[in-house]
Amino acid sequence: MYQEQETNDLHTTFDLKGFLFKLISYWPLFVFSVAIGFGIAYYINVRKLPVYLIENMVSIKDDQNPFFTTNTSLTFNWGGTTDKVNTAIITLKSRSHNEKVVDRLQYYMRFLKDGKYQLVDVYGKTPFDVKVDTLNPQILNTQFKIVFKDSTQFTISTSFDDDKQRVYQVYNTLKEKEYKYIEAQEFSQTYRLGQEIKTHLINVTLFPIEDIKPRAGQTYYISFINFDSAVIGYLNIQVEPEDKGSSVLKLRLVGQNKARLVDYLNTSIAVLSEDMLERKNLFATKTIRFIDSSLAEKSKELKDVEDELNAFKDQNTIYNLQSEGQKITDRLNTLDLQKEAITRELNYYNTLENYLINRTDYRDVPAPSVAGIFEASIVDGVGQIVQKAQDRSKLEYSYKEGAPIFKDIDRQIDAIKRVLQENITSSKGLKNQEIARINNEIYQYEVEIRKLPKDQQELLKIERRYKLSQGTYDLFLSKRNEAGLVKAANVSDVLVIDIAKDTGGGQVGPNTQLNYVMAILFGTLIPFVLVFLLTFFDNRIHNVKDIERLTKIPILGVIGKSRLENNLAVIEKPKSAISESFRAIRSSLQYIYKKQGLKGAKTVLVTSSVSGEGKTFCSINIASVFALSEKKTILVGLDLRKPKIFGDFNINNNIGVVNYLIDDATEDEIIQKTMIDTLDVITSGPIPPNPSELLMTERMAELIESLKGKYDYVIIDSPPLGLVADSLELIKYADATIYMVRQNHTKRGMFALINDKYKSGEVKNISLVFNFFEGKAKYGYGYGYGYGYGYGYGYGYGHGYHDDDRKPSLFHRVKSFFKRLIKLRKN
Incomplete structure (x- = not known):
């Protein structure tokens, strides 16, 4: 039940405060993502062409024939004005009506020229007009380049650079589709304005426009598009009554070329007027x-x-x-x-x-x-x-x-x-x-x-x-x-109130501000989702709050991150924050012993879930703080599978506990001295084939009892509890057990085993030590719980009471550089 409760806590509890701190810690990612979003938005904005809205206004009236009499009635007024308005709205949006308009304006042809970033529509601004020969085919979706040599002559060209034949769709009378096979070729011919262009690719005539004179070197592009596709592009025309029930209609059309929009709206009304008059007659x-x-x-x-x-x-x-x-x-x-x-x-x-x-x-x-x-x-x-x-x-x-x-x-x-x-x-x-x-x-x-x-x-x-x-x-x-x-x-029932006209404004897009807002939104959302997923799927321990949510085992202390190359933090830097943390743990252990009423020698067993959580590091430094307090202390390496402690004290591992347990050495032979007079070490010795069985022998119990008779404190470095059962055999010798938890390394699911043992009473007098803690890590925030003198950096006594072994930040290094520079100038 206890394990199930812990598992439920694991899945249902979400540390919102820790998540917010984690978001803040990833601020460079947010800045980078928003910057990328702004870059993309700017790239899109500067390349988007302006979008314009043009509109006109007409009235659908009921204009009866002034010569209407009962004897000359050849017209009808069916349904009144309302019916005519509804019919006009449907007609203006219908495909048949827009086909007439596109056909009359020849909007199946495009006029382009080179812009700053792409080709732009120059309908109404070309120095020539085009008459299409609708009796002969025109090739579709192929750009013809027109380069003027002077004010009357021009070269029209296009190319097909494929090695094989290509299939092209063409127009016959611009509506009936057929297919042709055209071989790869280069097409280039020179003509004069007014001269008929009659080829197998294009059949048109370019006529000069009086108001616009071409100049040598001017380049334009013309092409034909699918007639049906051209019509579809104008079916989105907006036709709405000015007011509810009104006979006044407002037409709106959005596009990138105002001249094209103006002509389309006015021609659409002209076609509607002609059709309504024809039906009236x-x-x-x-x-x-x-x-x-x-x-x-x-x-x-x-x-x-x-x-x-x-x-x-x-x-x-x-x-x-x-x-x-x-x-x-x-x-x-x-x-x-x-x-x-x-x-x-x-x-x-x-x-x-x-x-x-x-x-x-x-x-x-x-x-x-x-x-x-x-x-x-x-x-x-x-x-x-x-x-x-x-x-x-x-x-x-x-x-x-x-x-x-x-x-x-x-x-x-x-x-x-x-x-x-x-x-x-x-x-x-x-x-x-x-x-x-x-x-x-x-x-x-x-x-x-x-x-x-x-x-x-x-x-x-x-x-x-x-x-x-x-x-x-x-x-x-x-x-x-x-x-x-x-x-x-008879006269038409369509009365034009306002014709479509380019008045100099009308730009409605692109919405550059929206693009920047979207850049901020997605630039923030993407890293937010990324951090959320990292947090949601992250199953490692990152702070003290994580431990408190997963177990009821008390926390004995918190150890900061050591930057030394060896495990002798207390010996080599006795004034560091880490050393103070171990002294705090020593005080807490003495409180535990006092609470138990223990007299004489005391034992401490250090274990963990898996390898790499700082078990040996903690064992060495706890033994060191006891030894430096003038207490005779011995550190016993009982991790027979992965012996480590001999390397930090520069002693050999040729003989150790294993030799004693197999009766190959005496107790005095396996005890080795260190640089501290009051600290001795017993290494594990050669790796045996049966470590669990050796730890269960009577000689193991005899060794612990003998050591307790000679030393004030016996520190046992045991194997990981989550990997092997060796530690369970050794816990009975411990007056206090320390279970190591390492920040960003220990997984949350590993608490299930120790919680079960603690709940069942198999493990007593156990406490947790949170190791390798960084208060400014990207996984939460520090807690001033008062464990020991402090932990991390900057907690506890404060500056002046212990060495700060942190690596200075870039800001502090720059600040120190300028301080030294100012000081040198003053000198």
Whole structure:
């Protein structure tokens, strides 16, 4: 349970304060990362071209024809202004509309020249204009270099330096794609402005511009791009009402060339205006087309009847009807014209009904006014169907067939058709009744006609046909004039309020400040994440707080980092901070002994988790501080696998504990003197094949008891507890056990074993010593807990009480240099 608790602490506890100190300690990394970010941001900013926003403003108004009457209605106002505004917004964003604009402006062609960092768009600033031969192909995505020799001559060139053939896409009429194989080659020819360039690569003509004169040496580049790609680049045009529900639209376009943006916005409105006027004149145009064809037929029919009438009068002596016959003729002519008009209406109803039943495209529905029909329900129904058909046709460029929006329009058209068919049926019934009445009157007058002489009857028949043809011809001619008048008087519903114009400003990018903000953000975030990951996945001990979170074993002291080449820190630098730390540990050990009530000799065992944590270093210096206090002390090296202590005291390891344990030497033979009179050493001796078994023998116990009888303190340097079981055999001889923990070396998981032993009571009187500690390390912060006289550097007594063995910082070395320099000048 204890081990599980410690493991949970390990995973759930996060030292926020330590992490913040660690972040601060990595400040050079943050500075370097932010500097790199600023460098990248600057590199991007100076190379980015300016981005401009150009806009214009138009009003979609409901401009009715001033000659609009119930008798000349060849236009419709379906849905009012709101519907027109919505239609205009959709149209301006549609692919079909933008294709017209791109095609008219030839925006599938690019004009470039060399800039400071890259090629820049010089549309509208070239000393020439280009006329494209759309009947011949142009190669795509290939730059043609144009270098002027003088004000009229130039060289156009390009190159293909591959060794093999390449496939190039070209335009035929700039829209139909085809493919060609072009071998590697150099193309260069000289032309004059106005001279046609006709090659297998490019077919254009460059014309001079009066306002801009070319100079010798000027270089430009032209190229053709995919037509569809050029259109896609302008589909992001912003079209929004000025206010909610307003008929005023504001168009915005963003790009790098203001002249190109200005022309596009103004041309887009011009194309919209033309299209809306054309749709407004749709019925008038179709009526004129229909009447023109009908007039030709009626004119021939009228001429034939007129020739027949003249021939009859020439062959007979009768030229005019008698008064009674004339009255009958006038009345019959009136009835014939009425019947002709009603028949024309019925024919229209039948044609319209058949059209609605059998056709799916309703854009060519004949206009009711052609047949003289002005019934509101019929006129409105036809107008609505045509409008919906036009809307559906425009959406076909933006949506795939089967899209929900098409189904919605089709449902609306079907609903209008059902209402219109009911109106047609009702109107046809009324017209048939009227024809029956007229036929009855005509029959009565024809009975009267049969009472007249034969020659007058024949003349009356011919004149009836002549009058009917004349009346029909006059009606069509009147309708033709009305349609022409309506079309001529119609004006577009698009009113330009503000044209797009380069007023000198409009720059909206690039956002250089945002780039610098992003540089700071990512320049800070990257090292932050890096430090966080290092902290999160770091499982080593870095400070005292780490130890306190992982174990309940008390901390005996903290030892600073030694910069000596050997382990004799107390002997060689007795006034150093490290020496004071060992003296503090000595005092703490004496407190432990006193608390246990021990009298006479005392033993100390030093162990650790793994090798390299300072176990031997601590053993030597603890023995040294006891010996320097005039206490007889002996250091026993019982790490039989990796003996070390003999090297620091310049003694040999030929004979030691192993020899004694195997009864190959006496106790006196294995004890060796050191440079301190009160400090003796017993080395481990030769490495045995069975170190654990040797340490478990009775002679080991006899040796410890014998040494306790001769010395005040017995210091045991034992093997690492986390690697071998030797230390567990030796702990029973120790009055106090020191467990070494080294900063940035000992892993947190190593505490599991010692915690378990401590919890179960197998290890008693154990304390921790934190070794190799640097208070300014990048792993946390120092703690003034009062262990010993101090630890690290600058803690404890302070300057003047012990030597400072730290390496001076660069700042202190520079400061000392200037102090010495000033002092020399004064002297």
